[in-house]
Amino acid sequence: MPKPAQRLSSERKFLAASSRLDDYQRIMMAIVREDIPCLQAIIRRAFRNHVSLKEILHRLGNAMDRAYHSRLYTDDDFDIARLCMRLGGPKLVYALHQYTNIPSLRTIQRHSIRIQIRPSLGTISSIEVGANIRSVTQFVTARAARGHSFSLDETALEERPRYYPESHSLGGLCCEHSWRVDARITCLESILIISEKLKENVVHWGKEATVGAVSPFSRDSYSPMPILVSPTCKKESPEKMVDTYKIVLQEWDVVAPRLGSIWEFGSDGDPSRRASFHPFLMQHTLRPSDPLYGELARLPLLNLQTGPQNITMDFDYKHLFKRIMHLLRQEHGIMIGDCLITPDILVRHLRRLSGMDAFKVYALMNPHDKQNVPSAVQLLCSVVAVSKLPTDGLNPSEQKICAALTVLGSWIASIVEPFIDPSMSLTQQLESLSTAGHVMLALFSFNRSSFIPGAQYHDIAAMVKNAFFCVAKQKILDSDGEFFLSQLGDDRLENLFGRVRTLIHNIRNVDLMQLTDHIGSASEVDAVMMRHPSWDAADRRRSISGSVSVDHISPACWTGDVHVARVSLFTSWTVG
Template sequence: AMNLQRKIGKLLSVIGDHKRFAMAVATHDVPRIHQLVKTAIENNASPREIVRRIENSMAGLMKTCSYEAKDFDLGLLCWQLGGPKLVYALQRAGVSPALSTIQQHAIKCNVTISIGRPKAVDIQQNIQKFWGTRSAGFGQTFGHSLLIDEINLEECGRYFPASNIIVGLCREHAHTVDPYITSIKAVRDVGKAIHSGECHLGKEATVAAIGRFSKDNYHISPVILSPTCKTETAEQSKIWIQNILAQWKNSEDGEKKWGSIWSVASDGDATRRKAFHLLLMVTELSPNEPLWDELGDLRLLNLQTGPSNVTMDFDFKHLFKRRSNLIRSPEGTLIAMTLLTCDTVSKELSRLEDLSPKEIEALIDPADHQNVPKAVRLLQHILEVKKLPTIGLSPGELKSRKAITILSTILEAVISPFVQPTWSLSQQLESLALASHLILYGMYKHGTAFISGQLYHDLQSMVKNAYFCVAKQRLQDPKA
């Protein structure tokens, strides 16, 4: 009886410790409690000891210093976006490592900045830095996309100690000065050239980066960082884009290790669009190539490509934004012999019950033309209009509704492949094909009163590139 009583007492004590643990977790906001409990379990701590550690943590008598890789990644992101003060605040709250710890665990790769025109050696160094350090995936290769865009710069020169050189000069005119700091006179000569207009400080920096088509490790890595004064010609742009493709193809840390570049993508910059044409619309896909078996029988598909069948692409978010800006513009868009202006669209949107006049005004406001999420919301609300009943509408309103319905069908075909995660690849391609044919008909019927020639070109190029990339993936990995 004594032994049984002792066992029951011990069991009740253990049950009590578990209850205390459950109450401690449920009632106390303990920073990083999962790490605290994990560390305690690894140390074979009892429930009573775990509760004691939780209470000590609440009292500020101990801190959990065990961090995982994701904690350092999150801390690095906070540092880059919010600066050291944000990291310090999070560290004091016990939810982030200290800045010095984050810096110790961060992988440091400094981009080689191009002084003047991007050179082969700059591209080679960046490929080696960012791609040479990655672990190869058991011989598996992937398709890649070369992505090009600009970022804003503070217009000022900076000293780059690694090369003893002045950076920040535009690539178009940097060759007119000697950027190396060999004396005070050399620095003053650069200053005189800037003030005279012979050379300029970069207004923006062109960033070219490569990312792979993969479900993981698809983050991009830069291969070019080059300031520009925006006076570069398409012919000059073509040279360094071609150079990137060549360096990736020949590099031991590029195509030979990871796979080829399938597309070159950008926004709707006019100069770059022309450069793409000079480089990526030069050869017709040959019937002797394996890609022909996948694409050759698709009627109306443009089969012009660049070296190694590289195709051009344009960012779909920019295309959504530009299409919504066209809808917002006072000039409007001509569809089915009906001019849809921003006033017409506003009137149709006002029939939606879930939109207030203030919300409609914000969606139609042309001043906020860079807001991509708002552009997508506008396009999605237009899709809802075609579902509204037509009973009671006047002949003029019925005509506008018909045009809105056609516009909605086009927008749905363009947008859905990018916002419907449950769609199959076949559904996405069918939708893009529908969009391509509808846009072609609209352009044939109304010309640039329907959409601008540039937007038409970029939309069709996006659809074409999607088909080419899917075909290349089928050839590379038929089971994918």
Template sequence: LNMSRQLATFARKMGDYERLVIAIATNDVPRVHALINTAIRNGASVNTITAQITEAVQGLRSTKGFTKLENDLSLLIYRLGGQSLLYSLNHALGLPSLRTIGNSANFVKVMPTIGPISMDEIRQNIRHVVVETRALAGRTGKHGIVVMMDEVAIEESATYFPSHNKVGGLCQKHSGTLPLTLQTYKSALTIVDALREGTVHFGKEMTLVAVKFSNEPNIYPILAAPTCKHETAADMVDLYEKIMSGWEEIAEEICGTIWNFSTDGDGDRRRAGYLLFCKYELPADDSLYQILSHLAGLNLCTGLKRRLSTFDWRHILKRDCTLIRQPSGMCCDAGRVVNPFSLAQCLKLLPDHDDYSVHKLLNPNDPQDVPRAIDLIEAIISLRDVLAPTNDVELAANLDSVRLLGHLLENLALPFITPELSLSEQIEMLSTYAHLSFVLFREYRLEFMSNQLYGDTQTAIKNIVFTVAKQQELDRTGKANANDDGTDPVEGYFAFMRMAGGHNSAMNYKQAVERTGWACDIEGVYSRWPHLHKESRRRKITRTEQKDHLNSSKWKADIISGNCDLIDRWRLGEVKAITILRRHSKLSPEKYNFRAILKNGVDFLRPWGGNIYPGFIDDKMTPDQTPDRSLHEPAPS
């Protein structure tokens, strides 16, 4: 009898489960998983769950409560597709509505720059976009701060901001004297006359200034200003000082100190960087001095609070490849120039290359394509192991120079693109490059590379070393990665801005400011759910290796800052550079006797001493013709 009852109960339960499966399989119920999860938490039976599914099909029941992913998906849909698309998907798939995500999300709004750049808008953006956003997200603790700057093209037109009753879209440099508030019809005519006379201009581009926190992927825009591209180095100095002042006032005690300013190699920003961030010698009682003073050749000049400037390594690699592809080429040894003609002969010796592939390497369709630049660099590196034909003396001589260039590029490029390299190995290779380029630049000057390219590269390496030392001082368990140096996050941000406009790159200043805030929301979603993001093909530097796009979170080797011995690795780089020069160059040993050369004010950024920075002088001027540029002042107490 008991067995019969048990069998009957079992059969009834099987029937209940069968009806549940049929209900799920035959009905398209939005968010059925959420409905079942809620019912189980409430202790509902199988029959009750089946009944609730039936009610949901009839529109009598809707599921409440959304996951973080569902809220973020709705936010992404809203920013990329607009309110109408979100409404449709809310009713079709049960995703959160705009009102629902509005209760949980902090929509970012960036204050526009109307007229000259003011401290008010910088302060407000730092407070709202950075401090308040991080507080709502529960992100606390101090980090090293990187200030990044870049431009995005906008339509040259005036726009009206109703909330300010002002005309925007005019260049911030020259619009300070105009009545931008539309009080009368005459105000509009005054602006038209100024545009006609050329005393003010439409903004050609929008300058975006954003901050990034060490060991975090997101960036936070703090300035979006229209520019006519007529700014000078003095204007950049003024802008840098305003940003530093605003940050110190609003966010430094909460978020951390600015470590460096990163740009793409703009000439005026370069000069401003030398003026502000090569100003004070690091004092002997500074904790960083105890380590960095043992790194022979490293320039120890900084700005206030040990701030530095740096340059995007992607732009540096592209400029190196542009130099190699020019007829004038790059002189690496004994007056022999590596240019497209000599390099093409050598590249054809590689087993995987023929006339067509070599032509593509040296004449890419898009010179700004980072993967194409890396393809060329990797091909040159491969030539180190190629044997020259014994019957061609000229080709053998060219190959010797290319081998030296291969060692140079290997130690510059691989630290940024090889996730199998640890932080210690990165520093060692960058030290090797710094020593090699120092010797070659002193010997061949502009035949080797331009003053600006040499200075930018050495500046970037200096900043990476300083960043590692600062991270060790802040938190030795924190990560530091050479790959993180540069402005690439801002370029990715511009891609989000275009996505927010339906991939329409044409936008006026008002639209650009709005999309700057939208891009912040989009980036936040992608940083929380990286599998949702399709990386830009052109910016995906690992395309050539067929891997996922690189960042510190996916770096395979050890990049914990505390595990890197800067002094030891810098010294190993020096030894490696000496070995390469002995084997592959015709320079006499005194040319790379670093202990004898690196004294009396000579370092890698000042290869001739005398406070002369090559990146700060014109290519047409030699060191002897250039006046002493005393950029140093006693550090303030």
């Protein structure tokens, strides 16, 4: 029989355990029944300070009464607060701080360094390009060697002057002609002189802004880094554009040893951009001493001309899809061998597809729908489907048309499928693009511009060539790495413009100062979304079977093997 002292000790232990169990139950009930602001932070701080269960319960009670706020914030807390700040503004941050105890506006400002983008207030110079590169790369750490794409595109500007006090200058004048006036505002007379020159059409307000961004080739961190914003009146000469490219390369070379070099220049196919790309990026032929020569020299008919640092030009595949779509809709049709495929013929054969009624065919062939990428892909895929239909029972004339459609469908499939079929391996993608290049060469040799315009032939051929060059560069840089063809072109810069439109709620154009501010904010949003892809609705659209999702393909969607070590460029080229 236990002694009285032992019995008393056991009773005390039992009461203490019962009390702790009761505290646990009360904590659990409080969590289940009440919406406690910043619950994780409260529990985390309590355990870090080794406080008792009763104290935890007391703090939870105070939190429910809004009398206690934990200030132990995680990186995720700051990320969601920054996101709320950029997308919703200070009032949303304040409301959520009161309700869920996310970091306050002042706390966000103390723990954040904004990405500052400096526009070119005159002729593009290394000063603002270098400053922008330092701003966007200050916290970037490359976990592995990787290449980059430099892409250029334009976005609309509100033609309005803005004063920049740090340089005492007027912003918004076109970069092409701003050298004709002194943009520095020193007195009223300088403003009147600029006003007079605007009336005389000596200088202009920029109707658009040229934006340049560098984007890494990577599975996870691939956000575009804007390094160039310049107003333009769309009259810049190719020679001036080449000067800009040289400045970009010169300034990027400062960070290239840490982050990686630029492999390609991407564009949407703008004629002026093509005119500047060609002389700059086709300067010399690969030399036998170059490592790339060993990878690419054996590929028959492959153009081996490159620019400085072996940079090649590229044209965005989505814009190429749209241009092929326009080609199919044009009244004069497209020549395949000795057969002319007109829109009327295409409509008649599209109606043969199962489930394709007159309304759907009209929607696909609507010439006024020029910018819809999913619609373009749906039309191109429908032509591919038509090319595979049986031809039994057709008359000889229809048989001839179907034979031409088979060739056309094969060519279109070889261009489109590498970018929309996430199950394709990198080897299969390259084989398909090789097929596209060789079939296009044969058809263009026979039909010339009756098949496709020369500029379109140039851009598709450049896209195919660039894909092989970039994979070769990845093999040399890191043979164990991956490469995603979907990251070629300027699509990521287009996505940045989409972020900007989200920030301004699509209500109007912005002036130069507003654009640079919003581009900086959009870059911060992009960086947060890269760290938390599940927060971004676009990255959660995993179903690529329907063409509506083509506009949102990302590396996370790709299931095919894209390791460059398993790719033989020679085999892919010759099989294609």
